Amino acid sequence: MWDSRPTLLKVPSTPPGPPAGPGQPGTHLTHGAHPHVVPRHPRLDPLADRYAARTHGMKTSEIRALFSVVSRPEVVSLAGGMPAVTALPLDAVGSMIGELVSGMGAQTLQYGSGQGDPRLRERICDVMALEGISDASPSEVVVTVGSQQGLDLVTRVFVDPGDVILAEGPSYVGALGVFQAAEARVRHVAMDDHGLIPEALEEALIDCRAAGDRVKFLYTVPNFHNPAGVTLSEPRREALIALAEKYDLLIIEDNPYGLLGFEGEPMRALRARNSQRVIYLGSFSKTFSPGLRVGWVLAPLAVREKLVLATEAQVLCPPSLTQYAVARYLDTQPWREQIKLFTELYRERRDATLESLAALMPAGAAWTKPEGGFYVWLKLPHGLDAKLMQPRAVNAHVAYVPGIGFFADGNGQEYMRLSYCYPEPDQIREGVRRLARVIEAELDLHSTFDRVDTGTFRAITPSTDSGTIVGPANSDTYEDGR
Amino acid sequence: MSESAPAPAAATGTERHPLRAVVLAGGLTFEREVSLSSGTQVWEELVRAGVDAEIRDADAGLLPGLAASPADALFIALHGATGEDGALRAVLDLAGVPYVGSPAAACRLAWDKPAAKSVVRSAGVTTPDWVALPHSTFRELGAGAVLDLLVARLGLPLMVKPASGGSALGVQKVSRVEDLPAAMVSCFAYGDTVMVERFVEGVELALSVVDLGNGPEALPAVEIAPESGVFDYTSRYTPGLTEYHTPARVSAEIAARAAALAVRVHEVLGLADLSRTDAIVGPDGDVHFLEVNVSPGLTETSMFPMAIEAAGYELGEVLAQLLTRRAE
Numbered sequence: 001m002w003d004s005r006p007t008l009l010k011v012p013s014t015p016p017g018p019p020a021g022p023g024q025p026g027t028h029l030t031h032g033a034h035p036h037v038v039p040r041h042p043r044l045d046p047l048a049d050r051y052a053a054r055t056h057g058m059k060t061s062e063i064r065a066l067f068s069v070v071s072r073p074e075v076v077s078l079a080g081g082m083p084a085v086t087a088l089p090l091d092a093v094g095s096m097i098g099e100l101v102s103g104m105g106a107q108t109l110q111y112g113s114g115q116g117d118p119r120l121r122e123r124i125c126d127v128m129a130l131e132g133i134s135d136a137s138p139s140e141v142v143v144t145v146g147s148q149q150g151l152d153l154v155t156r157v158f159v160d161p162g163d164v165i166l167a168e169g170p171s172y173v174g175a176l177g178v179f180q181a182a183e184a185r186v187r188h189v190a191m192d193d194h195g196l197i198p199e200a201l202e203e204a205l206i207d208c209r210a211a212g213d214r215v216k217f218l219y220t221v222p223n224f225h226n227p228a229g230v231t232l233s234e235p236r237r238e239a240l241i242a243l244a245e246k247y248d249l250l251i252i253e254d255n256p257y258g259l260l261g262f263e264g265e266p267m268r269a270l271r272a273r274n275s276q277r278v279i280y281l282g283s284f285s286k287t288f289s290p291g292l293r294v295g296w297v298l299a300p301l302a303v304r305e306k307l308v309l310a311t312e313a314q315v316l317c318p319p320s321l322t323q324y325a326v327a328r329y330l331d332t333q334p335w336r337e338q339i340k341l342f343t344e345l346y347r348e349r350r351d352a353t354l355e356s357l358a359a360l361m362p363a364g365a366a367w368t369k370p371e372g373g374f375y376v377w378l379k380l381p382h383g384l385d386a387k388l389m390q391p392r393a394v395n396a397h398v399a400y401v402p403g404i405g406f407f408a409d410g411n412g413q414e415y416m417r418l419s420y421c422y423p424e425p426d427q428i429r430e431g432v433r434r435l436a437r438v439i440e441a442e443l444d445l446h447s448t449f450d451r452v453d454t455g456t457f458r459a460i461t462p463s464t465d466s467g468t469i470v471g472p473a474n475s476d477t478y479e480d481g482r
Numbered sequence: 483m484s485e486s487a488p489a490p491a492a493a494t495g496t497e498r499h500p501l502r503a504v505v506l507a508g509g510l511t512f513e514r515e516v517s518l519s520s521g522t523q524v525w526e527e528l529v530r531a532g533v534d535a536e537i538r539d540a541d542a543g544l545l546p547g548l549a550a551s552p553a554d555a556l557f558i559a560l561h562g563a564t565g566e567d568g569a570l571r572a573v574l575d576l577a578g579v580p581y582v583g584s585p586a587a588a589c590r591l592a593w594d595k596p597a598a599k600s601v602v603r604s605a606g607v608t609t610p611d612w613v614a615l616p617h618s619t620f621r622e623l624g625a626g627a628v629l630d631l632l633v634a635r636l637g638l639p640l641m642v643k644p645a646s647g648g649s650a651l652g653v654q655k656v657s658r659v660e661d662l663p664a665a666m667v668s669c670f671a672y673g674d675t676v677m678v679e680r681f682v683e684g685v686e687l688a689l690s691v692v693d694l695g696n697g698p699e700a701l702p703a704v705e706i707a708p709e710s711g712v713f714d715y716t717s718r719y720t721p722g723l724t725e726y727h728t729p730a731r732v733s734a735e736i737a738a739r740a741a742a743l744a745v746r747v748h749e750v751l752g753l754a755d756l757s758r759t760d761a762i763v764g765p766d767g768d769v770h771f772l773e774v775n776v777s778p779g780l781t782e783t784s785m786f787p788m789a790i791e792a793a794g795y796e797l798g799e800v801l802a803q804l805l806t807r808r809a810e
Contacts, residue, residue: 040728040791042707044783048722068515072541075510388668391512391652395673445617445670449663452626457659460637 054183070399076431078418079399081226081374083286084345092333093289093325100324112320114312115304116143116296120327124296127330128282131258132272136298142307143318147256147283147295148174151219153314154252154279154297155182157306158216164208166218168196170377170406170415172226172254175219179408184216186408193368195232196220198239205247217250217279222270224257224373227406227417231261231371237270244277256283256295259339261372262347276300284326286374287339292322346374352425353418356432362440367418374421377403379414381443383450386416389442398434500534503805504553506570508539511562512651512672516719520780521559523787527798528557533805540570548579554809556581557801558777561648566777567593580808582801584776588752592776593646596677598751602771605750607743609771610762611636612679614645617670629662636680642666645675648775650714655681682770685763686713687730688785689744690778692756692795694803698748700741701789705730721783728792732763740769747774755804758786 041048070077100108115121121138128136144150151174159165161183167175169188179186187208190200201218208215220240222232232240244251253270261267271280283295297307311318329335353376357367364381378400380386387402403415418435420428505528507521508514521537528535538544540560548556556574558581564570568589574581584592592598596614603609613632620628633640639657642665652672654665669676686706691698705727708717717724730737744759751774758778762770778786780797790797 040726040788042725042727043722044724044726045721051722064515068518069510069512072508072510072514072539385668388671390671392671394512397510442671444621445667448617448621448625449667452629452663454626454629454659454662456626457630458634460634 054181057180067399069394069397075394075397075399076423076427076434077399078420078423078428078431078435079401080422081419082422083290083374084342084421085289085291087341087345088289088338089333093329096328096332097321097325100321100328104324108321108324110320112317112323114317115308116141116318117320117323117327120294120323121296123327123330124282124298127259127287128269128271128280128298131255131266132268133280133298134272135275136271140298140301140304142297142299142304142311143323144295144297144311145315145318146285146290146293147254147281147297148178149311149315149318150281150295150297151175151252151254152178152181153307153310154217154281154299155179155184156310157303158250159184163216164213166201166204166208166215167408168220168225168228169409170227170403170412170417171219171408172221173401173405175254176406176408179219185213188407188409188411189218191225191228191230193230195222195225195230195236196240198236198243201240202243202247205243205249209247215249217252218244219252219254220270221254221257223255223267224260224370224375226257226373227375227401227403228377229368229370229373229375230377231267234267237268237273240270241273241277244274249277251278252281253278254281256281256286257373259287260343260346260374262343262350263371271298279303287342288326288329288335292325294318294322294326343372346372346421349420349423349425349428350376352428353420353432356429360432360436362436362443365439374419376418376420378416378418380416380439382414383446384439384442385413387413389438392441393435393438396434396438398431398438400435500532501802501805501809502552502554503528503533503535503557503802504548505535505537505557505559506540506544506565507537507559508541509560509562509564510541511560511564512647513561513649516649516779516781517559517561517565519719519782520561520784523780523782524557524559524801527796528801528805529798531796531798531802533798533802540564545573545577548577553579555579555805557805558583559780561777561779563593563646566648566775567646582804582808583755584751584753584757588754589776592751592753592757592774595643595645595773596675598774599771602747602750605746607746607750607771608768610641610680610682612677614675614677616675620666625663625666629666632678633659633662636678639681641679641681642669643677643679644669644672645677647672649779650718653714655712679772682762682764684765684770685730685732687732687740687761687763687769688789689740689759689761690756690786690789691744691748691753691759692790692800692804693748693754694800695807698745698753700744701795702729702792703732703737703740704728704785704788704792705732706785718779719781719783724783726785726788728788733767736763736767736769743769743771747771755808756786 069075070079120143121141124141125136125138155178159182163184165179165184165186166189167186168191187204189204190197224231251270258266271278280298299307350370354369367376367378370376387404401417403412406412505521505525507517509517525535525537556579558565566589568586571589572586599609599612639655642654642656644652652669656662656665688704690701706713707725709723710717740761747759748757753776757774757776759774760772764770780787787797790800
């Protein structure tokens with residue numbers, strides 16, 4: 001488009017207005033037919049009828065538009081899931097990465113193995129041991145560009161269009177995007193304060209079997225769930241593994257937050273209980289840095305083989321420099337103490353969130369009480385819709401994520417996700433104050449319109465004289481109303 | 483950005499310094515994203531036309547920044563309140579900073595859709611019947627009784643719109659009476675006054691007006707044909723979901739009347755430099771005024787740039803000339 005337009009033409013066919021000074025912009029304003037203009041396609045996009053069917057859902061949305069104000073400092077954002085990276089020892093990390101380039105550039109700036117750097121894969125096994133995975137071998141680990149790529153690889157390797165994937169309801173929005181791209185059908189399984197409900201899972205498995213649907217796997221975030229904030233209880237972990245055996249179910253355990261618990265030791269991973277039916281996804285995004293994009297998949301050897309081939313087709317190899325950076329960080333920095341520091345910070349913010357919610361939320365609202373991670377899942381008073389309420393929240397300078405995005409089936413209107421990971425406690429308190437006012441105003445609006453019975457409306461007798469209906473007569477009415 | 487487009491001769495090698503322009507984009511409204519997109523496009527076009535342009539947000543850094551490094555003129559690519567309701571322009575007037583576009587008072591009027599409709603109707607321009615009411619009216623008189631009257635007198639379908647604001651945010655077409663209460667609720671989330679307007683079926687036109695010094699000139703009408711039938715936010719900003727026909731596929735006579743209407747609206751509301759009127763051609767061939775934008779969208783999928791192109795102008799040159807005139 002840049003090159004397709006002509007530059008200045010100097011012979012206007014009609015006078016373009018008063019001449020500007022010599023050399024001033026506008027002097028050579030053109031007016032008249034351009035000989036070389038490529039006609040604009042009426043759809044603006046000449047490729048409009050060529051896109052793959054799976055891209056048809058990719059549209060600009062109002063939600064995205066409303067989110068753009070989040071970057072302004074006036075807005076308290078309880079929307080983003082950005083880790084508090086400035087709590088890292090940035091100087092130490094900086095000189096460490098500098099040395100990786102100056103001292104080891106021949107390796108760190110070069111292509112690497114598709115499966116990932118062997119030294120890093122060893123260290124990943126050490127990290128997973130903290131959650132009871134003691135039998136993992138570095139050869140079963142594939143390093144990925146964040147666990148997001150890991151999830152994409154696993155989905156590509158297992159899922160055909162039309163296959164069923166079971167996932168918690170609500171579920172991580174980034175996973176739903178991957179499943180949609182794979183043209184999978186997502187069936188949500190209910191959860192409560194103790195995580196996924198095993199009885200609901202069994203019911204879903206029986207239903208799918210009866211309907212002849214092939215369930216390729218269960219996708220679950222067992223620890224400090226995104227967005228629900230809840231954690232799968234110990235008995236339910238055992239029940240889940242038992243169901244996997246009984247129904248020949250593959251489990252994708254996505255665990256980015258497992259080490260970010262506020263009290264007690266990390267829970268034993270599902271993968272620690274069964275190495276054949278569980279594929280485990282891990283990430284350094286929350287324990288170190290999301291900008292480095294280093295995650296991994298731990299999978300049985302046969303699966304690993306396919307994952308490596310798939311990743312080579314996708315990215316050749318994960319970035320060498322960031323893999324070396326993570327490995328060096330784990331080797332030389334007090335990373336466990338750093339995680340403790342992160343969790344203390346997040347606990348303080350969680351506390352500010354829960355205290356403010358308890359003090360300020362109107363009756364009818366309910367929310368989860370996370371014991372780790374980043375998120376609170378809030379249910380609005382009955383009848384309110386978090387997406388429809390969003391413009392009011394933008395006006396009030398507070399942002400959240402409407403719940404509907406965390407469901408593949410259109411549910412979740414009454415819910416929202418609040419993130420406490422990024423704002424300071426004082427900002428969180430102010431954000432919750434604003435949110436409470438927004439919800440109260442919305443309740444007031446609903447009390448006006450909810451009980452309208454349109455069934456009793458009279459017959460339509462529209463006026464045909466277009467001059468008769470003009471309102472309001474006094475424009476001050478709406479001036480004041482604003 | 484301009485790696486393939488060397489600065490044209492118009493702005494180089496002269497004794498005068500190139501025009502220094504600040505493009506305002508962003509803001510703190512629902513339309514921030516659209517504004518950033520418009521602003522980027524304007525900036526690229528201005529740079530291509532040889533203008534020394536920079537983009538700034540309308541935030542606490544703006545006034546000190548302009549004081550420290552004055553611009554010859556501002557281009558306001560802000561959409562939504564502040565940029566379009568006249569408030570920012572009133573402040574720029576106080577600061578003595580020249581800007582392209584309509585003066586503050588005219589913006590205030592155009593921003594208020596019901597008020598603008600009153601004014602243009604008084605001037606003899608056809609516009610669909612409407613009623614604009616704040617939430618308190620429904621609360622005090624009973625929503626059921628008021629909605630009943632609205633439906634009885636205006637008929638169905640109805641358009642439900644926030645009384646101010648652009649990009650079709652919050653705008654809904656209500657065809658079934660049972661959907662009306664929910665439409666009111668979602669519309670009131672955008673602002674405290676809702677305008678309910680009689681629906682006119684027909685061809686949607688975007689009528690751009692530009693004034694390069696010889697008075698307001700109507701540019702070729704752009705006809706909008708959204709695939710979904712409704713020109714909502716998604717249809718507007720997703721390339722491929724809407725067909726735009728420039729010039730519009732209407733008779734020369736209708737095109738002339740539409741052009742006259744747009745110029746008339748521009749004049750009676752006291753607008754300056756540029757505007758875009760949205761109108762609809764009814765089955766009888768009448769052109770109905772819907773609303774006018776003092777800060778028309780200038781994104782890659784916006785209608786004002788299409789009209790500029792169809793007129794044989796270059797967007798960057800037009801914008802540069804508007805800036806030059808204000809800077810003098």
